[in-house]
Amino acid sequence: MKFLLKSASFIFHPLWIPLAGSLLYFLFTPRFFPPGVMQAKLLAIAILTVFIPVVFYFLLKNLGKAQSIFLEDVRERRWPLLFFAILITMVLNQILNAYNYAALYYFFVGILFSTLLAFTLVLFRLKASLHIMALSGLIIFLIGVSLNFQLNLTYTISFLILALGITASSRLYYKAHTYNELLLGLFCGVIPQSLVLYFWL
Numbered sequence: 001m002k003f004l005l006k007s008a009s010f011i012f013h014p015l016w017i018p019l020a021g022s023l024l025y026f027l028f029t030p031r032f033f034p035p036g037v038m039q040a041k042l043l044a045i046a047i048l049t050v051f052i053p054v055v056f057y058f059l060l061k062n063l064g065k066a067q068s069i070f071l072e073d074v075r076e077r078r079w080p081l082l083f084f085a086i087l088i089t090m091v092l093n094q095i096l097n098a099y100n101y102a103a104l105y106y107f108f109v110g111i112l113f114s115t116l117l118a119f120t121l122v123l124f125r126l127k128a129s130l131h132i133m134a135l136s137g138l139i140i141f142l143i144g145v146s147l148n149f150q151l152n153l154t155y156t157i158s159f160l161i162l163a164l165g166i167t168a169s170s171r172l173y174y175k176a177h178t179y180n181e182l183l184l185g186l187f188c189g190v191i192p193q194s195l196v197l198y199f200w201l
Helices: 002-011 014-028 035-062 078-095 102-123 130-149 154-173 179-200
Strands: none
Touching: 002 154, 014 035, 014 102, 014 130, 035 078, 078 102, 102 130, 102 179, 130 154, 130 179, 154 179
């Protein structure tokens, strides 16, 4: 059980979620995209939302500004969140557009606003669970994809809800978050993704 809880924090780390959402979108959407285009988009998204943030984390760690990839100290979160918001803005401006990739584009708009919400909370010394924020946002996005394209994604969404519960339990078990911080993460993830549904659903 301890192994499962520990693994959940890594497997469902918020850095994976933008890429996971993009991959699931291209897998499930009935729209045709040339394989080369899909691969190029996914590679670009992976570079901007996974590889560059990891390099930035190691830079901060070497400078003594971050102790853990989980950014457990609220004071460590300011620069990573701001930098991640800039990277998401680059995805929106350079990789995706609202015409050809409406659902995915607004998924990233939701991620941007979630990140800015979490950043604003940091300014007030409040810590939202980024794991819960990311997973809950992905769940809302997939519910929207299911409704928009009339797809049966019950198993996928159920799995993610289960993953959300396991990850929340993991964060509580290892005392990385309080119940209030998990709720703040849920708020930061669900509200922005729910609001942007209006623009593409």
